[in-house]
Amino acid sequence: MSALLLMVQIGGRRCAIEAQDVKSVIDLGVIAPVPRAPSFIAGITALRSQALTVIDCRLAMGLSDEVWPCDSRAAVVAVEGHSYALMVDAIEDITTGLSEPGQIPGGFGAQWSRAADGMIETGIGPALLLNLPALIVGPETSISRNVHAA
Template identity: 45%
Template sequence: MERLYLMVRIAGELVAIDANDVGSVVEIDAVTPVPRVAPHIAGLFALRSRVLTVIDSRAALGLGRTKGPAMPEAVVILIDGHSYALLVEAVEDVASGDMLAPCVATLEPGWARVALGRLSTERGDVLLIDPALLIQGPEELAAA
């Protein structure tokens, strides 16, 4: 059965997030830094009277902090009653897909940790990621 997936770019890669996990897509104008947080947490953002923890998706993969100005687009995810905004380079499309299969390619450790499998879409094969695992941060933090 086909499902809907949000197609986003993170660290230059096109990846998919299950649309059922997505609350909304927003533009972020300002992130308030928070001292002494994990390196993959960019700060806090107010959205419609809610405070969201902003996750630097690139840093969460262990690929270094996002360079340059803050990314303006974020995917809002609700996990265990907490709202998170995952910074992404671009929100590209919503696509249907099916035939979730294991990844046959060797992935870098950050990607391997968040990967659920390979998704076949009309845009070709795309890596399906688990946003909850991305929110946990790099492997060394997730293991702690």
């Protein structure tokens, strides 16, 4: 894989987003809450008069809601025609992928296996390659588990 990658931190882990999927990196301004939205949806914000759903990636991963430092910037991505601003702990850099995605090592947890396509080597070290559609649907809930089990 020689694609360009946007490197971010989520829950203390280095993650990669394929740069071709990133429309821009923005400063998060005002985030308006959305009543009755799942907790991983921080709210909505605007980019050039376009509404963006703001996803708190830590909560979307099913990680604890303890306070982490959060970057004031967000990566704007489009998935299935909808635009999202991904709140992450930090936006690091852009680099090149040096390998194809491989298996995620044990100990990372099921949430990372669900939302990442694998571990890749990059110009600044190993990272989890995020699967954006899997990330933006949020963590599995007991309701969705029961539906799938039926």
